[in-house]
Amino acid sequence: MYFNEDHEALRQTVRKFVDNEINPHLDAWEDAGQAPIKDIFKKLGDLGLLGITYDPECGGQGLDYWFECVFLEELGHIKGLGLPIAIAVQTHMATPALHEFGSEFLKENFLKPAVLGDMVAAIGVTEPGAGSDVAGLRTTVRKDGDEYVINGSKTFITNGVSADFITLLARSSNDPGYHAFSLIVVPTNTPGFQVSKKLDKLGMRCSDTAELFFDDVRVPASHLIGQEGEGFILQMKQFQHERYSGLPFIPVICQDMIDLTVDYIKQRIVFGKPLITKQVLRHRLADWLTEIELLRQMTYHIVRMKMEGRDATREITMGKLYGARLVRRVADGCLQMFGGMGYMNETLISRYYRDARIVSIGGGADEIMSEILARMAGY
Amino acid sequence: MYFNEDHEALRALVKRFVDKEINPYVDEWEKSSMPLHEVFPKLGELGLFGIRYDPAYGGQGLDDWFDTVFLEELGHIKAVGAQASILVQTHLATPALHEFGSEHLKKTWLEPAIAGRLVSALAITEPGAGSDVAALRTRAVRDGDEYVINGSKLFITNAVQADFLTLLARTGDKPGYHSFGLFVVPTDSPGFVVSKELDKLGWRCSNTAELFFDDLRVPAENLIGEEGEGFIYQMKQFQYERFSSLPISYVTARDMIDMTVDYIKQRIVFGKPLITRQVLRHRLADWVTQIECLKQLTYHIVRMKMDKRDATREISMGKLMAGRMLREVADGCLQMFGGMGYMNENPITRYWRDGRLASIGAGADEIMSEIIARMEGF
Numbered sequence: 001m002y003f004n005e006d007h008e009a010l011r012q013t014v015r016k017f018v019d020n021e022i023n024p025h026l027d028a029w030e031d032a033g034q035a036p037i038k039d040i041f042k043k044l045g046d047l048g049l050l051g052i053t054y055d056p057e058c059g060g061q062g063l064d065y066w067f068e069c070v071f072l073e074e075l076g077h078i079k080g081l082g083l084p085i086a087i088a089v090q091t092h093m094a095t096p097a098l099h100e101f102g103s104e105f106l107k108e109n110f111l112k113p114a115v116l117g118d119m120v121a122a123i124g125v126t127e128p129g130a131g132s133d134v135a136g137l138r139t140t141v142r143k144d145g146d147e148y149v150i151n152g153s154k155t156f157i158t159n160g161v162s163a164d165f166i167t168l169l170a171r172s173s174n175d176p177g178y179h180a181f182s183l184i185v186v187p188t189n190t191p192g193f194q195v196s197k198k199l200d201k202l203g204m205r206c207s208d209t210a211e212l213f214f215d216d217v218r219v220p221a222s223h224l225i226g227q228e229g230e231g232f233i234l235q236m237k238q239f240q241h242e243r244y245s246g247l248p249f250i251p252v253i254c255q256d257m258i259d260l261t262v263d264y265i266k267q268r269i270v271f272g273k274p275l276i277t278k279q280v281l282r283h284r285l286a287d288w289l290t291e292i293e294l295l296r297q298m299t300y301h302i303v304r305m306k307m308e309g310r311d312a313t314r315e316i317t318m319g320k321l322y323g324a325r326l327v328r329r330v331a332d333g334c335l336q337m338f339g340g341m342g343y344m345n346e347t348l349i350s351r352y353y354r355d356a357r358i359v360s361i362g363g364g365a366d367e368i369m370s371e372i373l374a375r376m377a378g379y
Numbered sequence: 380m381y382f383n384e385d386h387e388a389l390r391a392l393v394k395r396f397v398d399k400e401i402n403p404y405v406d407e408w409e410k411s412s413m414p415l416h417e418v419f420p421k422l423g424e425l426g427l428f429g430i431r432y433d434p435a436y437g438g439q440g441l442d443d444w445f446d447t448v449f450l451e452e453l454g455h456i457k458a459v460g461a462q463a464s465i466l467v468q469t470h471l472a473t474p475a476l477h478e479f480g481s482e483h484l485k486k487t488w489l490e491p492a493i494a495g496r497l498v499s500a501l502a503i504t505e506p507g508a509g510s511d512v513a514a515l516r517t518r519a520v521r522d523g524d525e526y527v528i529n530g531s532k533l534f535i536t537n538a539v540q541a542d543f544l545t546l547l548a549r550t551g552d553k554p555g556y557h558s559f560g561l562f563v564v565p566t567d568s569p570g571f572v573v574s575k576e577l578d579k580l581g582w583r584c585s586n587t588a589e590l591f592f593d594d595l596r597v598p599a600e601n602l603i604g605e606e607g608e609g610f611i612y613q614m615k616q617f618q619y620e621r622f623s624s625l626p627i628s629y630v631t632a633r634d635m636i637d638m639t640v641d642y643i644k645q646r647i648v649f650g651k652p653l654i655t656r657q658v659l660r661h662r663l664a665d666w667v668t669q670i671e672c673l674k675q676l677t678y679h680i681v682r683m684k685m686d687k688r689d690a691t692r693e694i695s696m697g698k699l700m701a702g703r704m705l706r707e708v709a710d711g712c713l714q715m716f717g718g719m720g721y722m723n724e725n726p727i728t729r730y731w732r733d734g735r736l737a738s739i740g741a742g743a744d745e746i747m748s749e750i751i752a753r754m755e756g757f
Contacts, residue, residue, distance in 0.1 A: 285757055286752045290751065318667070322669075
């Protein structure tokens with residue numbers, strides 16, 4: 001109802017890529033604990049999928065938010081959340097501030113290669129002692145002549161092992177408040193940069209997650225995104241892209257899980273009848289479909305708000321909160337319907353179940369979303 | 380974002396009416412019942428009973444966005460019973476009459492209903508058949524130029540004051556969905572009996588009745604559309620009824636939250652306002668999130684309706700969600716009021732009692748789930 005032929009053409013492109021280049025290999029990548037993201041990103045870049053809304057001068061497609069929504073929806077058909085999130089790091093987490101506030105130099109040397117799939121990006125915000133509580137950040141960035149010197153560490157950085165550059169948030173002064181941070185591009189081949197640990201995770205096993213260490217890392221002053229001291233503000237804006245990016249694919253993932261489960265319970269005979277005939281299961285499925293539709297329509301509302309240039313922080317926050325809970329509940333409920341078979345790793349639902357757990361944590365925990373909403377409502 | 384100046388003008392009109400002509404009186408009406416023959420002509424005069432309806436019968440000929448504005452503003456009525464009495468007239472008992480009624484029926488019954496001169500009620504449920512419509516036993520038998528109706532109906536809102544009923548009755552014994560007729564039944568017909576006015580948990584300002592039909596005769600021309608197609612018309616009419624609960628529910632829920640927040644901002648507990656407690660603030664954030672999701676689904680349904688698409692699936696989902704959400708918010712707000720929430724002087728008690736029906740009326744939650752599951756092929 002809201003999509004035209006051009007949108008559907010993009011949908012087909014992404015769908016074909018997911019079906020041919022990603023899904024057949026996922027099991028192997030999950031076992032290996034690493035997808036070949038440099039290779040995947042290059043292919044995505046060749047198809048123009050890493051810069052859908054970005055300026056054509058930076059290699060982007062210059063398309064609007066409905067196209068972006070289509071792209072994200074189709075990523076939802078990837079059989080597991082590790083790769084969609086790794087891709088979203090490149091398109092919605094580590095590059096939006098670069099696109100919106102970066103200098104020509106930064107766009108040419110980092111954004112464009114990222115859009116073309118020649119470089120892998122990561123976003124370095126969380127630290128051992130500071131996640132959603134950004135004011136607790138301790139990594140420092142200090143001006144020294146024509147350079148910035150960075151010291152500190154970052155943790156839980158998705159794509160951190162493979163990344164060519166990090167979009168890094170660090171403290172640029174000791175002033176209290178929100179104007180004491182800078183956002184800066186840090187190439188990972190800079191001396192002093194170290195992947196101190198590749199982390200072993202509950203789920204999202206095909207995506208790499210790292211702890212990073214910065215020991216007197218020197219980058220040219222030209223790597224600063226926007227103004228010194230304004231990094232926190234830029235990152236808050238960037239977070240909106242990150243949080244939004246999960247919304248279109250969650251209804252799709254949920255629907256895929258349901259389809260998978262319904263196929264199974266139509267065949268599974270219990271007490272002489274297919275399991276699907278049990279009303280308690282049918283109504284549970286109807287509940288999930290209802291919530292999926294609610295989230296989808298909320299997402300489309302956000303797309304319209306974005307198209308009109310409105311601030312959608314409140315609605316994105318609501319969507320993130322609602323979506324995270326939904327995907328976890330559906331994953332858990334589907335696993336339940338599979339019974340013992342749902343507990344076996346050979347059943348895809350077990351991967352969804354493990355992977356979905358991150359959604360209520362990454363991009364700002366559910367509790368942070370609730371806090372933002374309560375504050376925005378004046379509570 | 381989705382409403383223009385014309386919509387806002389309608390909103391202001393309804394709001395003014397609700398603030399002046401309804402809310403000041405609902406406490407009194409809760410004790411005695413809302414006087415529909417006094418209130419309805421005023422609504423009719425403002426053109427609010429026929430927003431979507433053909434101007435040929437006194438309607439405004441406006442679209443579903445205007446209808447939504449109207450419904451949203453009704454949500455500010457501080458008693459769900461009063462909201463419901465108005466909805467019976469606009470979204471329950473008249474949509475089929477407008478869509479399938481003959482010119483004669485529209486002139487004789489719809490036009491006065493739109494003007495607010497006649498009060499209508501919808502008679503479907505029976506002692507042995509509610510959502511399970513196929514079990515209906517009330518029977519309409521053709522006899523010359525008349526139909527003779529025998530049977531009874533139950534839980535009929537507005538029926539005590541109604542001038543006519545839109546009644547679903549069995550016209551044949553064939554199994555399936557083509558054995559029913561939808562009729563206009565004047566309540567001054569001999570053989571019509573209000574056998575009992577029912578005493579309810581909530582919705583106390585609206586009257587609800589058990590009706591009895593004893594060889595009640597109506598002219599054959601009082602049949603809406605084709606004989607045998609009444610069930611099909613009623614299924615369509617249900618979509619209006621169910622849809623109407625969506626805008627009302629999220630607005631009512633929001634009003635409950637606002638009054639609760641006003642209270643817990645002032646209520647000091649352990650030296651601090653209650654609103655500073657994170658567990659309450661996050662609970663409120665959850666409800667606000669659900670309200671926004673329901674609102675956006677509602678607007679999606681409006682677009683579908685404007686596009687002439689079948690929105691049965693989405694309306695069923697919205698109805699299911701609205702009923703649960705309204706109950707959860709009413710119950711949770713009452714909890715935040717503490718002891719004060721248990722006192723009848725506090726309007727939250729009325730919302731709590733009234734909200735309970737949202738998961739039962741117009742098709743229970745379980746029926747909505749069943750419809751959704753079937754439509755999905757489960």
